[in-house]
Amino acid sequence: MINLKDFSFFNTLPTREVEKIRKACRFNKYTSGTTFLKEGEKLEDFFLVVEGQVAVTKSHAGKKKTLFTLDPGDTYGEVEILNGTTALCTLVGYQDFQVMFIPRDFFLRLIGLYPGFARESRELYSRRASILLEQGLSKAVFGQVVTFFNVKGGAGKSVMAANTAVMLARNWRKRVVLVDLNLSFGDQAILLSLPHDRNIYELVQERPPLKMAKIESQLTSHSSGLKVLLPPPSPELAEKVKTEFVEQVLEILRANFDFVIVDTHNQLTDLELMALEMSDLIFLMMTMELTFVKNTKVLLDLFQRMKIPREKVKVVLNRAFKAMGLEPSRVESSLRYAISHFIPSEGDIVIPSINAGVPFVMQRLENSPLIMSVEKLCQRLVGEEQEKGTWSMFSLIKEVFGL
């Protein structure tokens, strides 16, 4: 039986009210690829995703773009209901999924009765309205800042950031810049075999004001078309690069590129907090070790306190293999968060690629689950629509876990 109190959405409501809601609402299960709300339709209910994942998509100039995805516990409908408009987006489930339908009037009644609930709904409304109500495509679709993060080292942040950035630039021909924010010991110059003469420290030396042309002159080009902003050439120079300066650089890059991919150091200082706050998407990288599960949970709780929207944070399980001694589903329920992506463990491919300084996505590896998993990550980033029912995260999970 579903325990509604497991969802933070109901936290501000008294138990008797939550019981009432359960009785008043419909629950429906759907198969992968089902559309249950279409742009322009009348919205009679407010939705809460109970299981699975749901993509929120919008059409513009004949193209469909995914604006964000909803994980279990995420809701949809406040912008339309509070604005009195018809559905602004189409909602389609990626995996088999279950949705709770809260009647529109019931939702409005809760807002009227409970100030805490009203405040949370208003906050969600103001975050979403800017994306959903904007004419045409939202800013969030372009110039996305995507940060790979965890406070524990060795999750594969740098390797995955490099490969994702290269793939976006090479296969999707996107304008991509990779920023190595591990200012003391960044690995991107090695991972991509780049000379280190252009870097962010040289940029700090420039006379203000900071302009794109100056940043451009300190970017290093990679053969994939990717541009890279490298860290200072030696660790003692890192402290010369101030957080406010980096923030300004990221803002300018965001306005000039389709994607700003950020690799981080495993710490949580002002610099990382700034990057996390300005990110459109955070890939919280982890491996299947209890210490990672603990740290990831602490971070997810912190993000909630920082009011970083849930839809911005995606948990990525790296180095997944069969006998891990921990069940992914148990990790998900302990995190109270879905694992959005699985990256298989492929030391035979990853380690030689690091040592050669050539990202593995540049190798010709037919049907490699590792490359497929990065491809899926990129497809999610570019908002590319999956054909109905072909979204095969489960086939990848099956491959990785031998289910």
Ligand SMILES: Nc1ncnc2c1ncn2[C@@H]1O[C@H](COP(=O)(O)OP(=O)(O)OP(=O)(O)O)[C@@H](O)[C@H]1O
């Ligand atoms: N999918 C994978 N399969 C096998 N090995 C992997 C995979 N991903 C990463 N690794 C290995 O894990 C190690 C750590 O990766 P990486 O340096 O990208 O982690 P990181 O999170 O950036 O660490 P740090 O916080 O120390 O910078 C690398 O040596 C790499 O060989």
Ligand SMILES: [Mg+2]
């Ligand atoms: Mg690293």
